[in-house]
Amino acid sequence: MSAGKSLFDFPQSSYIVFPLLTLLSYFSPIPILVMLSAPSGIAAKFLTPLLAVALRKVSHGATTLEDSPQKAIVLLTGVYIVLVYILSATMSSTGQLLGNKTGYKNKEPRANKRSISTGLPHRMIATHEALYDIFPAYAVTAALVAVSLTSKSSEVPINGLVLHVFFKLVVYSPAYLFDIDILRSCSHMCSISALLVALWSVVTE
DSSP, X not given: OOOOOOTTOOOGGGTTHHHHHHHHHHHTTHHHHHHHHSTTSHIIIIIHHHHHHHHHHHTTTXXXXXXXXXXXXXXXXXXXXXXXXXXXXXXXXXXXXXXXTTOOOTTSHHHHHHXXXXXXXXXXXXXXXXXXXXXXXXXXXXXXXXXXXXXXXXXXXXXXXXXHHHIIIIIIHHHHXXXXXXXXXXXXXXXXXXXXXXXXXXXXX
């Protein structure tokens, strides 16, 4: 069973244009992400406040995002770890179960994955693996941001981290699962740009 066609498909003869377009596509969302992560952007207005509420709940009102941006990053990272390494792993295992006629084989789980090449079970496995692939980049960025922050310089880099998690978990993952390839690709590129914005805001502070 062959994969369907996409607007982002390129023929093999585009070996010069394709890498240039791919490279450009990773940097082109940066101006948009700068606006989204600004103090007046969507992250500051709608997404980061959710992190602030969660931080207050966990600390029983003793800690605010402004007082301890590092704790907010730790909380965000903890949620990300649970979703990437536990919930998406469960989804991947379920995909292996559904995609193999003999069910899930714990002796050779990676061999099970290779035998599933299409359909929802494949996308369940691929989504999990794609989240694994990107998490180290987030983790390094979050660590660098956390050790560099003061309460006065925390807003934009934390907004960038929040936007990264939003794009990967709320946009990218469902788009991958439901085979919306253009949205999947665009949200992945935006998530990378969000990390670059977070790092750049710390460097230029």
